Amino acid sequence: MSVVTRFAPSPTGFLHIGGARTALFSWLHARRHGGRFILRVEDTDRDRSTEEATRAILEGMHWLGLDHDEGPYFQSERGERYREVLDDWLATGKAYYCFRTKEELDELREAQRARGEKPRYDGYWRDNDETPPEGVTPCIRFKNPLEGEVVFDDRIRGRVAVANAELDDLVICRSDGSPTYNFCVVVDDYDMGVTDVVRGDDHVSNTPRQINMLRALDVEPPNYAHVPMILGPDGKRLSKRHGAVSVMQYAEEGYLAEALMNYLVRLGWAHGDQEIFSRGEMIEHFDLGDVNHSASTFNPEKLRWLNQQYLKSLHPDDVAWRLRYYLEQAEIDPASGPHLADLVKAQRERSTTLVELVESSRFLFQDFLEWDEKAVRKHLGGAATEPLERVRAELAGLEFPEGWNAAAIHEAISGVAQELELGMGKVAQPVRVAVSGTPVSPPIDTTLELLGRERTLYRLDRAIGRTREAA
C-alpha cells in the first residue's frame, strides 16, 4: 500500500519550529516512500481559528519548501460528513447524548482530584433512560470500551499500551453542534486514506481513544509515529506561549530555508556522523525508525553555524538574489553598491545570516556617518597621514574600471608599505578604518575593489583630514 501522510495544524497561530519539524518528518516519510503528503487545517474550534493563522502556516510551509500533494482541506467544510457519522453512531448506540452541565463536570473533577483520582467523566448518561433535564442542550459522547487494553506499535517508540479503564467517554460533538478534534481526526484520517500518522508527542494519550473510534468505524488504525517535543533553551517545552518563534521570523532574520530544514532534520534524527544534508539526501536517508525517543533542546548557535555553511556553499548568484530583499528592508538600494554576487563572495565567510551580511556591508552602499571611535584613535592618528596620502596617490593613478581590481590595489598598498618600511597592518588598517569607519572588513584590496574608485578616494581624503587634525 502506498504511503499517505498528513500535516494537520490548527490555525490558532503561526507555524513554529516544533510544528515545522513535525511537518518535515511527515513530508520526508511520504517523499521517502513515494507517497502522498496531505495538508489539513484543523479548524473545528471556530473561536480560536483565524484565517490569518491559516495564511501564516501556508506561508511557512511554502518558504520551507514542504509542498503538499493534496489539500489544504478544512475541517470546517466537512460538517456534513461528521454529522453523518455522528447520526450513525447515535443510532447504533456507539455514542450517546450527555446532559451533564459544565458546572457539574467541574465539580465532579474537583472531587476526583481531591480524592487523588484521575479526573474523568463518570459515564452518568452512558446507559441512562432518565428523562433529560429541562433546558440543557446535550453534547455527544463516544462510548469507549470499558475493558481490555489498546495496544499500538509506534513507529518511533515501539509498543504502547493503555488500559481502557483509564479512558473515559470523550465529547465528540459540542452542545452547539460542532464536532471536536479527536473525532474529526479519526473520520478525516480514514476518509483521506492516511496510512501513517506522524504527529507530536503530546498526542500519544489521544491515540488509544482514536483507535477505539476507528474500531467503531470498523476500520484498521493507521501506523502512528509520535515525534518528541522540542524544548527551549531553558529546558521547557517550546510552545506558542513559551518561546516558540515563527519560522517566518527566521526568514526575516536572514536564515536560509535550507539551513533551517537541515537544522530541523538533525534535531532528533541522525544518519551516522553526517551533519549537512541536501533535500535529496534527507529524503534518501530519512527513516522514522531512526528518530530519537527523547525531547531535544533547540540550539540557536548550531543553526547559525549551519546557516553560514549554506551561505558558503550555495551559488553566489543564488544568495545574491535572496539578498535583495534584505537590502531593501535595511533601506539600502541594491543598485547603489557593488555587484551583489561579488559582495556575497567577499562577505559570506564573516556572516552567519543575510541580515548580518547586509549590516556589515552597508558602508559599501552608503556613506557612513558614525566612526568606531576606538578604531579611529588607534589607526587614524597623525602617524597615519603619510601612509594614507601615499596610498591615495597610488590608487588615484589606477583607471576605473579597467585598472581597478583587487590585484592592482593590493600591489599599490603593499608597495607603499614597502617604501615606508611598514608592516601591512600599519597601512591596511588605517585604510580600512578610513573607508569603513570600523576596524573590520573583508581583505582591504577586495574591500576597495567593491567600494569603487570614487568612493575610496573621497573617503581617504576625508580620513586624511582627520589624521592631520590629530597630528
Added chain:
RNA sequence: GUCCCCAUCGUCUAACGGUUAGGACACUGCCCUUUCACGGCAGUAAUAGGGGUUCGAAUCCCCUUGGGGACGCCA
C-alpha cells in the same frame, strides 16, 4: 494525584552485547593572517544512581531519581 512516555559530553547526536564511548555546535590553545572571519591542528567534556541477566552491558530486565506529556464541550 492518576496514566503514558523519556534518560550518552553544556547542546545536537553515533554506538543497534565486545570501540582507547566517535562526530558536530559551543568553549580553550596553537597555526594561517593586513583586520574580522574562514580554514587547519590540538584540548576540556558524557553513558543519572542502584540492582540484576551475561564470559562480556551505554546497549537487555527491575527499582530509584530526574524530566516531559496527557487527564477540556482546545487542538
